[in-house]
Amino acid sequence: MTVMDVEPLLRRLTGDEKHAPSAFSTLDVLWVLYDRVLRVDPRRLDDPDRDRFLLSKGHGPAAYYAVLAAKGFLPHDWLDDLAGADSPLGHHPDRLRVPGVEISSGSLGHGLGLGVGTALGLRAQGRLEPRVYVLLGDAELDEGSNHEAIAYAGATGLDSVTAVVIDNRSASHGWPGGIASRFAVHGWTAVTVDGRDHDAVEAGLRQAGEGAPHVVVAVVETKGS
Amino acid sequence: MRQAFIDTATALIDADPRTALVLADISAAAFERAALKHADRVLNVGIREQLMIGVAGGLALTGLRPIAHSYATFLVDRAYEQIKLDLAHQGVGAILVSVGASYDGSSEGYTHMSPMDVQLLDTLPGWTIHVPGHPGEVAPLLTAAAAHDDPVYLRLSTQTNDIAYADASSLRPVRHGTKALVVAVGPMLAPVLEATKGLDVTVAYTHTPRPFDTTGLRELATSGNVALVEPYLAGTSAHVISEALADRPHRLLSLGVTRRDLHAYGTPADHARWHGLDPATLRTSLTPWLP
Numbered sequence: 196m197t198v199m200d201v202e203p204l205l206r207r208l209t210g211d212e213k214h215a216p217s218a219f220s221t222l223d224v225l226w227v228l229y230d231r232v233l234r235v236d237p238r239r240l241d242d243p244d245r246d247r248f249l250l251s252k253g254h255g256p257a258a259y260y261a262v263l264a265a266k267g268f269l270p271h272d273w274l275d276d277l278a279g280a281d282s283p284l285g286h287h288p289d290r291l292r293v294p295g296v297e298i299s300s301g302s303l304g305h306g307l308g309l310g311v312g313t314a315l316g317l318r319a320q321g322r323l324e325p326r327v328y329v330l331l332g333d334a335e336l337d338e339g340s341n342h343e344a345i346a347y348a349g350a351t352g353l354d355s356v357t358a359v360v361i362d363n364r365s366a367s368h369g370w371p372g373g374i375a376s377r378f379a380v381h382g383w384t385a386v387t388v389d390g391r392d393h394d395a396v397e398a399g400l401r402q403a404g405e406g407a408p409h410v411v412v413a414v415v416e417t418k419g420s
Numbered sequence: 421m422r423q424a425f426i427d428t429a430t431a432l433i434d435a436d437p438r439t440a441l442v443l444a445d446i447s448a449a450a451f452e453r454a455a456l457k458h459a460d461r462v463l464n465v466g467i468r469e470q471l472m473i474g475v476a477g478g479l480a481l482t483g484l485r486p487i488a489h490s491y492a493t494f495l496v497d498r499a500y501e502q503i504k505l506d507l508a509h510q511g512v513g514a515i516l517v518s519v520g521a522s523y524d525g526s527s528e529g530y531t532h533m534s535p536m537d538v539q540l541l542d543t544l545p546g547w548t549i550h551v552p553g554h555p556g557e558v559a560p561l562l563t564a565a566a567a568h569d570d571p572v573y574l575r576l577s578t579q580t581n582d583i584a585y586a587d588a589s590s591l592r593p594v595r596h597g598t599k600a601l602v603v604a605v606g607p608m609l610a611p612v613l614e615a616t617k618g619l620d621v622t623v624a625y626t627h628t629p630r631p632f633d634t635t636g637l638r639e640l641a642t643s644g645n646v647a648l649v650e651p652y653l654a655g656t657s658a659h660v661i662s663e664a665l666a667d668r669p670h671r672l673l674s675l676g677v678t679r680r681d682l683h684a685y686g687t688p689a690d691h692a693r694w695h696g697l698d699p700a701t702l703r704t705s706l707t708p709w710l711p
Contacts, residue, residue, distance in 0.1 A: 243483070291511050297481070299509050302501065308471045309506055312442075312478015312486075319440060319460035319484060340502075343468035350466075 251306020268295035304338025349381030477506030551606030556584030591636035615702035
């Protein structure tokens with residue numbers, strides 16, 4: 196199975212309006228996470244030692260649902276009724292309705308704080324194996340709540356957290372000096388990769404080390420280009 | 421009450437590995453020893469209230485029982501969306517413990533006051549809200565809250581009654597009369613008892629306005645006249661009482677903190693007077709209303 200196999204699933208969600216996988220900024224990163232990195236299993240959704248993937252950037256979750264469907268977390272026929280009255284799949288994901296979804300998101304700037312708390316909770320219970328991955332958008336970094344979490348996780352060396360920022364340059368006022376430096380100044384290890392290059396994304400994710408949280412900035416096409 | 425909270429929370433953290441405390445600098449010094457002993461479960465995130473609630477939500481998602489604590493205005497007003505989304509919408513709970521109440525920090529000005537905290541939480545489903553009227557009520561309420569996973573708000577104040585009541589989760593009659601039921605919530609009991617001296621009314625006390633004891637209300641409100649005296653925004657529990665008595669004729673007088681920003685300092689007693697919650701003004705409000 197490759198990321199190309201996700202395409203027909205995406206088509207079921209969005210019709211022909213968006214048909215090329217490249218139209219989905221998060222798709223390749225999500226695929227690499229679920230195909231190569233995350234230690235999660237749809238048969239053991241409540242395994243306390245599973246990795247946690249938190250989609251903070253909850254809008255435009257079609258790629259997320261399609262990858263979850265491809266990996267066996269949800270039935271494929273759910274994809275045919277996006278945001279319908281009886282559909283568990285909406286335009287922002289709901290953890291109480293979708294298997295494998297760790298947080299309900301939509302309002303921007305909530306995932307990283309929840310991720311930091313999740314990492315702290317796992318550590319307090321002696322669960323040192325699971326990593327906590329939080330996917331954000333570059334425009335989402337406009338929200339001050341993210342900077343509360345970035346500063347605290349960096350200051351305390353919360354090294355079980357990996358943030359992934361999809362950078363399609365959609366922040367209205369941009370991030371002069373680059374996104375990675377915003378994290379690095381608070382003590383995070385940071386790497387910027389081509390968000391369409393699966394090997395580069397995987398390598399970036401695997402660079403997480405001890406003593407500091409890690410961020411992978413995955414650069415994709417400029418929004419609207 | 422704050423000391424009772426510190427002592428009880430410290431004991432809970434010692435006794436129960438599920439209990440975790442999240443602070444945003446406020447009261448951090450009081451938990452220094454607990455933090456040295458349990459560094460993984462006593463977490464001070466700095467002056468970051470959005471993160472404090474986000475972290476509480478994350479801790480709860482892993483199965484811990486978080487307690488988050490600050491001034492009511494920073495804990496509830498400032499972080500309201502985190503409470504709505506990082507706790508309620510995720511389907512997890514926490515214990516939020518506030519100090520400062522409506523105007524305990526009167527000399528600090530309006531930035532340190534939160535008369536609206538209870539009403540804000542009342543917009544969300546499922547919260548148990550405790551407003552103790554005495555330090556002696558704090559430990560049992562907090563200990564009970566730590567034993568489950570539901571959302572609980574514990575609103576502490578420097579204003580206190582003379583006596584602690586152990587059985588005040590429901591409406592507890594303190595004085596009996598015939599013309600009206602006067603419900604006093606939390607620290608309002610002392611001024612209400614003073615204000616109603618010699619009046620032919622039943623005074624009932626509760627430290628738990630949510631869930632409100634509507635069964636007790638229906639039993640005690642036989643006269644059909646109910647006066648509600650709350651130490652936060654006036655009318656916060658009016659909708660609950662109206663709903664509970666919808667099938668019978670009744671009159672309801674709702675007293676509490678007004679919506680005015682007074683732009684004034686002074687003492688909590690000054691603010692009580694300005695909002696009409698001192699014994700003399702309460703009596704002035706109640707007397708012409710009584711049948």
